[in-house]
Structure formats: C-alpha cells, structure tokens
Amino acid sequence: MESEGKNNAKKEKIGTQPYKGVRDFYPEDQTLLNYILATERDVCRRFGYEEYHASILEPAELYRGKGADNEEIINEQTYTFMDRGGREVTLRPEMTPTVARMLAARRRDLGFPLRLFSTPNLFRYEATQRGRLREHWQLNVDLFGSDSLAADAEIISIAHALFMAFGASQSDFVIKLGSRSYLNALAAELGLSEENTRAMFALLDRKDKMPQEKFEADMEAIGVPLGKISADNPPEDVAAVLTLLSESGIDNAVFDPSIVRGFAYYTGVVFEVYDTHPENKRALCGGGRYDNLTKLFDDERVPAVGFGLGDVTVGHFLEVRGLIPPYLPSTRVYLAVPSEVHVATVQALAHELRQQGVTVAIDFGEKKLSDQIRQASKHKIPYLIVVGDTEAQTGTFVVRNLATGSDTTLKREQLAPFFTTL
C-alpha cells in the first residue's frame, strides 16, 4: 500500500485506502447495494425461489476440469493459495460450481424442480485499469431438474422482471436469445472438428465487433456456409421460448445467433440482456441452460438453467437511466439536547419511540445545540426534535423537517404515529 506522505513525519502510519480493486461501502453506498439486493431477492421470491449461500472459500479443484476455457481463469484470474494445512483454496470467482456442488451433496433430499438464488460476492484477480473490480456481488438464479423449455422461459422472465422492478421500461433493454444445442447440431451436421466448432463459437461471439464480410469469410474458411446461421430463422428451442415469453407479455426478446456465451458448460438456449441506451450498449447479464455440470461430482445428470447479474452492472444501468433512488438514512429522527444534563430525559423519549418502531438517534449534549443540528443534517436525517426541560415538562414537542425547515408541534403520544405513518 502506498504510504501517505503527510503522515510519514514521525512514525509510519497505516494507509486508509481499501485493498486494490475492492470497495468500501459507507452508509450511502451500502444503501444502494441494499436496494439492489433487496429488489433482486423480492423478485426471485415472487417466482418461488429460495435463498442459499456458501463460503467464499472453496477447494481449488472445484474450478478445474470444466474444460480448457477455464484453465486460464483458474491459473491466472483467481485468488488461489495454499492454506497452512496444505489445502489449495480459491476465493470463488463464480457461484455456479458451488451450487452444483451443494446440489450433488444432497441430491436425494432436495425436491425437483428446485429453485434457488443467492447474492454472493465473487473475486477475480484481474487488471483494474478499465474499472473492472476484483470483488463484486452477483445475483445467481438457478432452476434445477426440469428439461421443459418453460423452465428456460421462466429464468428469462425473472431477468426481465428484475429490470422492470428497478424501474426500467421494456424499451430500455433487449433480451437476445441464442441456442447452443442448435449450434452443436449444426457443427455435427457440417462435420466440423472440435477446433473449428470452438472457432465458430468465438467468431459468433465477436460478430458485432467485426465487418460483416470478414465474419462471413472467416465462417466459410472453417466450413460454415453462408446463410447457415441467420437471425431470420430462429432454431426450434429459441422459437418455443420466445412464444412462452410473449404469452407472459414480454415483448423485448429476440433471436440473435451471435449469442453463444463463453463458458464451456452451456448446453441449450442461452441469453444475454443488453442495455439499449447509446452510452451503455453492452451485456447487462446473461445465462442459459447447462445440463451437465453436476456430472463433475457423480454420474447423474441434472438439467439446469440459470443466470447471473452483477451489482456494478446494475449500478451503471440505474445511473445511466436516472433510476438510483435518492439516499435516505434508516434513521428518521434526531433528538438533540440543550446540555448533558438532559441525557436521561432524551434517553427515555428515544426508548418510547423505538418501542413503537421509530428509528431514533440521540445526542449526548457534548456540543452546543447548533452543532448538534448541523450533525443531524450532515447525516441527512430528515427530522429533528430538541428535548429540553420545557418539552419534558409540557409534553409538547416541535418536530423540525430539516430539509424544508418547517415545524410541526405535537403532543408526546402523537410523535410515534407521526413518524410511522409518514
């Protein structure tokens, strides 16, 4: 950590910055994160999903052997270290292997279809220059035990419902569906080698980042004839899911053959949600069907479909759309006192209000009244009451709205209802 020049005079002081690439959450930051996570939990629960969780510490072997795509991730992009007992530990870079592990451990006890969600923090050791963080919170939603395309439609509906719950309208985003099963069948039909199949996936993934002619030429070169992959002709599975989505009133879903998803484990319909805002044109989240992941643990196949959505991505989307709710602290009212002798009085009133569900902070009278009021404003607490001898004796209190400066005079018994019915 960089030392801070001004403090080096006499003695080396400790730096106050967080570790590189991670964030401190002061109350305003935490309030936004809580809003994002609470909205996500609420939507998942409406769809009948139950919350699970696990430690960020996982055996490193959990991330190996999922295919060549992940070798680089495990070797160069994770926090992996040996613990003092000689165990290789990884700070989880994604949640899917964890939930697959938990599922395999209790397959007999869990009922299917099984609906699960979690909001884990995930860690990637990556270069931070592009604003990519080393830790973020990612909603993970998964449905296990169903081969029905209605399961795929449900997972995509949840992604849709999330953005609507954040205050977006359907024109703010578009859901693009692709089909891994179709591409795999196509590769088989064309007799593509594994290498060329991977090359086809990679080309589709970069389709929008290259000229159309180059895309077509490169596809022809690896043995995929022109017109074999066209946005006008959705594969059967994608078409069926689009119909189910449309029946749920979802009008912003389309087929896009370039959606393939990088991970090796997807097996069926895959999707990504894109922001339609010109300043934020990128994938907001994505997922799809992955029916083979639990085979890592034993030989039983469990069909699965799911997606992930990161808090940083949601934060950017809300910011661009002006959808971040204004900050309001949990604390509704600040009780100030003329002097320290009023502590017992103010403590008693605070106790009364708290019993009735009002969130109350009190001052201990160590500073003068004007300073106390300034502190309440600094914390953005909306209401202030000064509790002195007169107020305690008459049982009449003046409630000041610190934003507008307007006063409301209330009897003691009217205070709690005033705050709880706001």
Added chain:
Amino acid sequence: MESEGKNNAKKEKIGTQPYKGVRDFYPEDQTLLNYILATERDVCRRFGYEEYHASILEPAELYRGKGADNEEIINEQTYTFMDRGGREVTLRPEMTPTVARMLAARRRDLGFPLRLFSTPNLFRYEATQRGRLREHWQLNVDLFGSDSLAADAEIISIAHALFMAFGASQSDFVIKLGSRSYLNALAAELGLSEENTRAMFALLDRKDKMPQEKFEADMEAIGVPLGKISADNPPEDVAAVLTLLSESGIDNAVFDPSIVRGFAYYTGVVFEVYDTHPENKRALCGGGRYDNLTKLFDDERVPAVGFGLGDVTVGHFLEVRGLIPPYLPSTRVYLAVPSEVHVATVQALAHELRQQGVTVAIDFGEKKLSDQIRQASKHKIPYLIVVGDTEAQTGTFVVRNLATGSDTTLKREQLAPFFTTL
C-alpha cells in the same frame, strides 16, 4: 479434500463437501441466518445506526502493530497471502480495524456522533476440533465521537435489546461490566510494571477458572493487595453506566471485576453478555470503549465504543432456549398441473398472483400430479393449487393447506387476497 470412495471407480470426481471449517447454507440454514441478521439490523436501526460494509480483503498491515496481543493472531491465526502483485493480503479476522480505517479516510466528511453497524463474515485460521469455525458472521456495532458514558450505556442497551428481540427474557442473560480505565489507574497507583499489569489482566480474565485462594495469592505475588479489586465496589465509570442502564429498565447488568477483554485496544468500560442457562454458560458477546484505535492512521484521537456478536453464538443461544422460529420457505403457494399442455395456463395465473405480491412456484407438468404434490411438501411450501382445464374455465380453484390437508374453494380474484392477508 478427501476423495469419496464410491466415485473413484472410473474417473476421479470432485468432492461435494465445502472447504474445511466453513458452512454451506441450504435454504433452511439461510433462513435462520437471515432471521438473525434481519433482527440485528432492525434493532441497530431503531437506535439510529446506519449500515456500512467493506471487502473481506484487507492489506495485511492493517492488523499489525496493535500491540503484542495480536502478533500471534496475524502470524498464525489469519489467512494471509501474497497476491500476484506482491501485496500482502489478509482475509479480515475482525471488523474493528476496517471501520477504524474507513473512519480515518473520511474523518472530515463524517458527522459525529457517528453510529455504524455491519454484519461482516470474518475468517480465522484455527483448529476446528472444538466446533470453532473458520468463517462466521459477526454483527459489529460502533458509536464514534462521544466521550459520554451515555454512549457506553447506549451500546450496552443495544446488546440488551438484541437478546430481547430474539425472544429472550432478562433472566436468560446477564451483562457483566468491567473497567479498563479503573484497572489502568490502579496499576499506576500501585506502581506495577507493564509486565505485571499484563499479568493482572490475564489473572482477572481467568479468575473464574481457578480457585479463589490461588487467584488471591497470584495477585499478591505481582503486587496487587487483597481487596483492591472487589465486586462490591464498582469503579465510578461502571457505576454511572449501571445507573443509566437501570433508568432504561435494564435490570440484568452487574459489575464484575474479572471482565477485562483480551484485546489491547480497550481503554474504558468493557462488558460481556453471559447466558444464564446451565448448559450454555459462556460469553455470548462483548465489547467496550476503545479511544485510541484511529491513532494507527493519524494523530487524531476519536473516542469509540462498540461490540461484536457472532451468528454461531446467537444460533446456540436460540437453540438452547427453544427460540429458533420454525422454518417456512418464502414461497407461499405451489401451482401443480395435470400435464405439460397446461403450462401457458399456469404461467398466466402465476403472473397474476405475483403482480399482487404473492410468492408462487409452478410445476411444468413433467411428472405426474402426485409426484408434483410430494415435491411441494418436500419444499415445505404451505399451499397447493392444481391448475387444470376445469379450473381455468370455471375460474374456481381449490387451495389445499398441505400441512392440515384442508381445502378452501376460491374464485380467481379471491386468491391473491387469501395469500397476502394470511
């Protein structure tokens, strides 16, 4: 990780157990953790505390230099490793250094008194044989910027309110207060060396674990005369805090001279909460005043008082007292279908109910009806509705209570109110 014998036949499979000493949270476990954390958040907010958070990754230097007590902890009891950029990183073993760091970073912008809480997961690399875990969740509550003993009383009141909110009565626990300032003054008065002052703290800490005669003899040996430390005569600061607590209706707080708290950083009143249950007679939580911690970052003193409470400890307390709420999933109702052709119908009803705030899981009809109902029961979902052609056409539905087997017949528009007013 231990390999699992039965799966080794053909190919090495990955183990399904979590990393040693940490827990998986399946929905039932997560529901209990959520209950504990939500209760803690609610109590803290009633007292005017705002939530903050930080990454579990901290520069290792944050935990060094707090005094010899912590050398062992940082060297042998933390997860500390070098990252690929040559930075020494520690998975936080406690939250107080983090909040002190955050405070020092923005001292000018934060108003005082400042009330903060967090529910971080903390990591200790320790032997797991005694059921001690390597990761737990610990509520941390801190009040910064006040020298008033009313601040000490408030922090202790929050600990008290927490146990009451969990359903305990005052006879279930006792709050024991000690005074580090009194002991420091006593050491000075007696002219004790630093070594003997430490020895006095250590003896007091172990007082209840040794015969009274040995305690007295050992105290005399290091220069503390008999009767200098007595439970009958609380120091001034403890007495004042006890009076404030009593004025708040807290009757289960006492002075106990053996309460010293191990950490080097405490400076004033310290306290621990003890379970009075004969099977769980140990400290449930503890804390106190620590006015010098922010001096690690610069030369400005910020008075501080706070405490911590771990989720495992709370879990044990609730278990011993029979206070764990019965598990109920978030999902209120399961919609079963006679066959796969009813998917669009059931999807439409689910959509309607969700719009009105009901949490609904649906079946896709891949298994027969009796199996679907068995799955709903396995998930402990309380209500079931079978959605077939008759129900869709007549608009009349039978709601089955899966626990009692009783049925209620309702019109479509009566369904949502039935579930939301339960």
